[in-house]
Amino acid sequence: MHVFGRLWLLLAFVAPPVAADELTPGEHAEFRFVRLAYGSNQLAEYGRGRRTKWRTDMPEAENHLLQGISRLTRVEAAREPHAVTALADDLFDYPWLYAVEVGYWALNEDEAARLREYLLRGGFLVVDDFHGTIEWATFIDTLSRVFPDRPIVEIPEDDEVFHVHFDLDSRIQIPSRMFIYRGVTWERDGYTPHWRGIYDDDGRLMVVINFNMDLGDAWEHADWPEYPENMTALAYRFGINYLIYSMTH
Amino acid sequence: MFEALFKYSDIDYAHGELAYTSLWPIWLWVGLVALAVVAIVLSLLRRYEKGRGLKFASVGLLQFAMLAVAIFVLLQPVLRSEELRPGVNTLALLLDASGSMANGAGGVTRFDTARAQLDIVAETATRTGLEVRRYLLGTEAQGVESFDATVPAAEGTAIARALRDVLPAGRTQALAGIVLVSDGIDTAGGLSAATFAELAAAGVPVHTIAVGRERMPEDLELQRVSMPTRALPASTLTARVSVRHDAAGTARVKVYDGDALVQSVPLQLHADVQTTTAPIDIPIDEAGYHRLQFVLESDGSETELRNNRQSSLVKVAADDFRILYYEGEPRWEYKFMRRALGPDSDIALTTLLQVSPNKFYRQGLDSPEQLAAGFPETRDALFAYDALIIGSVEAAAFSDEQLANISAFVSDRGGSLLLLAGRNGLGDGGWGQSTVADLLPVLLPPSTETSFVREKAHAQLAPQGVRYEPLRLGATDEENRQRWEGLPDLADYQRTTGVKPASRTLLTVRTDTGVLPLLVMQPFGLGQSFVLATGGTWRWQMSLPVDDDRHERFWRQLLRALVSNAPLRTSIVAGRGEGASLDVRVELRDEAFEPIGDMRVSAIATHEGGESQVVELMPDGESPGVFTGRFDPGTPGNWYIEAMARSDDETTEVLRTGIYVDPESREHFNLRANPALLRRLSDVTGGTFFAVNGLDTLPEILQYSSAGITETVDRPVWDAPAWFLLLFMLKSGEWLLRRRWSTI
Numbered sequence: 001m002h003v004f005g006r007l008w009l010l011l012a013f014v015a016p017p018v019a020a021d022e023l024t025p026g027e028h029a030e031f032r033f034v035r036l037a038y039g040s041n042q043l044a045e046y047g048r049g050r051r052t053k054w055r056t057d058m059p060e061a062e063n064h065l066l067q068g069i070s071r072l073t074r075v076e077a078a079r080e081p082h083a084v085t086a087l088a089d090d091l092f093d094y095p096w097l098y099a100v101e102v103g104y105w106a107l108n109e110d111e112a113a114r115l116r117e118y119l120l121r122g123g124f125l126v127v128d129d130f131h132g133t134i135e136w137a138t139f140i141d142t143l144s145r146v147f148p149d150r151p152i153v154e155i156p157e158d159d160e161v162f163h164v165h166f167d168l169d170s171r172i173q174i175p176s177r178m179f180i181y182r183g184v185t186w187e188r189d190g191y192t193p194h195w196r197g198i199y200d201d202d203g204r205l206m207v208v209i210n211f212n213m214d215l216g217d218a219w220e221h222a223d224w225p226e227y228p229e230n231m232t233a234l235a236y237r238f239g240i241n242y243l244i245y246s247m248t249h
Numbered sequence: 250m251f252e253a254l255f256k257y258s259d260i261d262y263a264h265g266e267l268a269y270t271s272l273w274p275i276w277l278w279v280g281l282v283a284l285a286v287v288a289i290v291l292s293l294l295r296r297y298e299k300g301r302g303l304k305f306a307s308v309g310l311l312q313f314a315m316l317a318v319a320i321f322v323l324l325q326p327v328l329r330s331e332e333l334r335p336g337v338n339t340l341a342l343l344l345d346a347s348g349s350m351a352n353g354a355g356g357v358t359r360f361d362t363a364r365a366q367l368d369i370v371a372e373t374a375t376r377t378g379l380e381v382r383r384y385l386l387g388t389e390a391q392g393v394e395s396f397d398a399t400v401p402a403a404e405g406t407a408i409a410r411a412l413r414d415v416l417p418a419g420r421t422q423a424l425a426g427i428v429l430v431s432d433g434i435d436t437a438g439g440l441s442a443a444t445f446a447e448l449a450a451a452g453v454p455v456h457t458i459a460v461g462r463e464r465m466p467e468d469l470e471l472q473r474v475s476m477p478t479r480a481l482p483a484s485t486l487t488a489r490v491s492v493r494h495d496a497a498g499t500a501r502v503k504v505y506d507g508d509a510l511v512q513s514v515p516l517q518l519h520a521d522v523q524t525t526t527a528p529i530d531i532p533i534d535e536a537g538y539h540r541l542q543f544v545l546e547s548d549g550s551e552t553e554l555r556n557n558r559q560s561s562l563v564k565v566a567a568d569d570f571r572i573l574y575y576e577g578e579p580r581w582e583y584k585f586m587r588r589a590l591g592p593d594s595d596i597a598l599t600t601l602l603q604v605s606p607n608k609f610y611r612q613g614l615d616s617p618e619q620l621a622a623g624f625p626e627t628r629d630a631l632f633a634y635d636a637l638i639i640g641s642v643e644a645a646a647f648s649d650e651q652l653a654n655i656s657a658f659v660s661d662r663g664g665s666l667l668l669l670a671g672r673n674g675l676g677d678g679g680w681g682q683s684t685v686a687d688l689l690p691v692l693l694p695p696s697t698e699t700s701f702v703r704e705k706a707h708a709q710l711a712p713q714g715v716r717y718e719p720l721r722l723g724a725t726d727e728e729n730r731q732r733w734e735g736l737p738d739l740a741d742y743q744r745t746t747g748v749k750p751a752s753r754t755l756l757t758v759r760t761d762t763g764v765l766p767l768l769v770m771q772p773f774g775l776g777q778s779f780v781l782a783t784g785g786t787w788r789w790q791m792s793l794p795v796d797d798d799r800h801e802r803f804w805r806q807l808l809r810a811l812v813s814n815a816p817l818r819t820s821i822v823a824g825r826g827e828g829a830s831l832d833v834r835v836e837l838r839d840e841a842f843e844p845i846g847d848m849r850v851s852a853i854a855t856h857e858g859g860e861s862q863v864v865e866l867m868p869d870g871e872s873p874g875v876f877t878g879r880f881d882p883g884t885p886g887n888w889y890i891e892a893m894a895r896s897d898d899e900t901t902e903v904l905r906t907g908i909y910v911d912p913e914s915r916e917h918f919n920l921r922a923n924p925a926l927l928r929r930l931s932d933v934t935g936g937t938f939f940a941v942n943g944l945d946t947l948p949e950i951l952q953y954s955s956a957g958i959t960e961t962v963d964r965p966v967w968d969a970p971a972w973f974l975l976l977f978m979l980k981s982g983e984w985l986l987r988r989r990w991s992t993i
Contacts, residue, residue: 028703030580030672073605074578076672092791093740095581120795122585122787165604202591244604247579248587248612 103135132188335378425957461922530718641671660774740785844874
């Protein structure tokens with residue numbers, strides 16, 4: 001790894017955590033990239049560090065993606081991203097939510113109920129950056145509190161979410177930055193990428209689940225010469241498709 | 250006085266011309282005048298004294314004046330005129346015997362008054378040497394021997410038809426004129442300009458006498474109910490009711506769907522207007538024919554209540570309506586509006602969203618080709634929709650032709666246009682300077698001023714919106730008010746600079762800078778235009794519990810309001826015709842809403858009891874694509890009419906409608922006398938308009954009729970007292986001046 005790349009990585013880990021209620025409001029715009037701030041589960045305490053998982057890749061991932069959104073679409077996007085908890089007063093002002101490292105997320109009953117209400121009213125949730133059997137299990141453990149009886153399904157190839165703006169017929173595993181060091185796209189036992197989702201009663205996606213992949217890292221490291229450009233470009237396209245889908249369905 | 254001085258009336262003079270009957274040769278007149286002038290001049294010169302020229306001139310002037318009067322008298326002037334020849338001409342008396350003539354005041358009906366007036370006319374005419382023929386005016390003219398045993402019971406008043414019945418008598422009976430006594434209430438649709446011209450061309454003067462009062466403060470009348478003849482199931486139909494009144498007060502209009510009360514609206518009647526018109530929004534539920542009865546209620550002091558009710562038949566059918574929504578940028582309002590409409594089978598919402606500069610995303614398509622090239626370029630393609638919604642799109646994004654088509658879509662096609670707010674919408678999008686600005690219900694600031702404000706603001710019902718049924722969110726007024734008050738703030742709003750005079754402001758928005766128009770509409774041409782000055786109603790959906798339906802109801806009802814009044818490409822309408830007949834009108838248009846004329850159209854009318862009859866439909870000579878026919882329903886109740894149009898290539902259109910035939914006669918409506926109609930009738934035909942008991946000049950008027958058989962009559966006027974009085978005054982004046990100046 002390039003020496004400056006290692007320094008960047010070090011800075012990312014030592015950056016102080018920021019609580020959701022301390023975030024600075026961004027400028028007014030039609031779309032704000034809003035991240036779900038959640039409490040961590042017990043898995044987060046086992047050797048994976050104590051950093052606040054929901055902040056992963058923040059704010060570089062948002063900043064890079066927002067520039068892509070502004071460049072490639074007519075969406076009026078706010079320059080500054082934002083974060084909310086499931087119990088935040090302004091949760092319902094943002095019909096788009098992004099949650100990262102959801103293998104480590106934990107929502108209590110109140111938070112789960114509020115997130116369920118948010119999604120049923122028309123909100124849209126994209127979850128990302130979790131890998132392997134264990135993280136899937138912990139993810140499901142929390143998600144089942146939100147939707148105890150709604151199935152999680154593989155999103156079919158012909159679903160509009162893969163075609164609403166870009167035709168994403170060729171889907172490959174988008175790796176985290178660890179790909180640069182290890183040369184493999186998978187983490188733990190998450191060898192195969194899955195695009196899964198939860199639909200509402202009218203057949204519209206409410207939750208898009210990027211399992212065994214890390215779009216956030218691809219956005220975040222778009223300016224890293226070492227990170228594969230084709231992965232970043234594809235991650236941008238997925239992100240934009242998710243956004244356009246959420247604004248049209 | 251005039252007649253005492255000049256022997257004959259001013260009317261005689263108006264209809265005659267002066268002629269001179271002296272038999273003296275002209276050279277003798279010239280010589281005599283010359284001698285007289287010389288004599289006067291010499292006489293004056295003989296007495297002339299220097300310095301008194303003005304006095305001499307005055308005396309001379311008087312002498313010359315006397316000379317002129319004397320010459321005029323000696324010429325033996327006569328008044329020469331064309332007058333009816335006694336004993337050979339006829340005068341037709343037309344007495345309005347319709348039901349409205351039974352009204353009156355103080356125990357005397359209009360009919361009584363009219364009959365008394367005609368008695369005077371008949372006596373005068375007989376004295377003038379005219380033969381009198383009597384007719385009763387109803388839905389036609391009916392000849393009678395006498396008016397004595399008549400009662401006003403005709404079920405209609407067709408003045409033009411009656412005059413056409415009487416006028417042919419002029420060909421055989423030397424008709425010198427017609428005297429019509431009426432209240433001027435024509436229930437056959439009034440007299441058109443063409444009818445007036447036709448009557449004028451007949452050359453027979455129609456003299457009219459107006460009876461009845463023009464103002465009836467004690468009476469309210471449900472003058473008119475205008476409403477579409479079709480509606481969607483579970484929609485709201487807007488009727489406009491007009492109440493005629495001659496005094497200030499309050500009233501209430503109730504609407505019954507069958508026996509069920511579905512609407513009740515209070516009306517405030519102001520003294521400075523005679524007709525108060527109000528929109529009434531009527532909820533319609535199930536498909537089928539609905540007979541809506543409108544009942545006007547007042548304080549109970551009215552004597553004539555038959556003009557307080559009207560009924561109409563509405564066809565409620567699940568027609569497919571199409572709305573095109575063009576959005577210039579991905580945004581939440583687009584998403585949540587689409588979601589709000591949901592699986593509404595009646596309305597197909599086709600959306601065209603510009604996702605990026607080079608990509609449109611289309612939803613709700615009938616075919617893959619639909620809107621593939623973007624916003625419709627042609628009238629045909631645009632006119633296929635019933636309503637058009639334009640979101641955050643700059644006006645400059647449209648070509649001049651597209652903008653012209655949008656204007657025509659509203660004014661000619663009869664579609665509805667809804668403009669939404671946005672950073673590229675309304676004023677910020679340059680719509681205020683576009684050619685579409687004329688049809689918008691609001692005034693917009695220039696695009697150089699940012700008017701779109703992304704700050705939360707609260708929407709509230711405007712006074713006119715309280716009764717606008719598409720905005721009703723609660724079953725009762727109180728619940729409706731509370732549900733609107735309880736709505737979360739909008740996400741944004743957009744400033745306008747004012748509303749146009751004919752517009753209705755239905756919603757306003759409370760902002761930090763004051764209350765601004767939010768939802769405004771106005772009719773324009775055949776259609777209507779709306780402006781919703783926000784792109785942030787989505788926040789209602791996201792901020793309210795998932796089982797709250799206010800956001801969905803708002804959009805579903807508003808979208809239905811957009812399409813429910815849009816005319817169909819083909820239509821059939823049944824309405825009242827002359828007398829008791831019904832007119833059927835079929836209008837056929839192609840995809841571009843251009844008239845289709847090359848079709849054969851036939852229709853059958855069927856009564857709810859099973860009775861049926863064929864209605865002959867013929868192309869309307871003045872309106873291409875329109876076929877009209879008439880039939881006499883006879884039996885009151887619901888009549889259903891089915892028309893079938895076939896073209897040469899066997900394309901077939903089937904159209905159906907219904908109409909309720911009220912057993913009450915139209916004679917109970919329009920009770921106020923309409924002397925203006927009678928006055929105009931007299932003016933265009935060369936007749937004279939008379940007020941009741943104003944028949945003093947009638948003998949002379951009849952005598953100088955321009956119609957009938959006339960003869961030339963000379964009446965000597967040389968011996969009129971006026972000339973001799975004038976001579977006396979001139980001579981006396983000269984004598985007085987001479988005596989005063991004592992020297993001449």
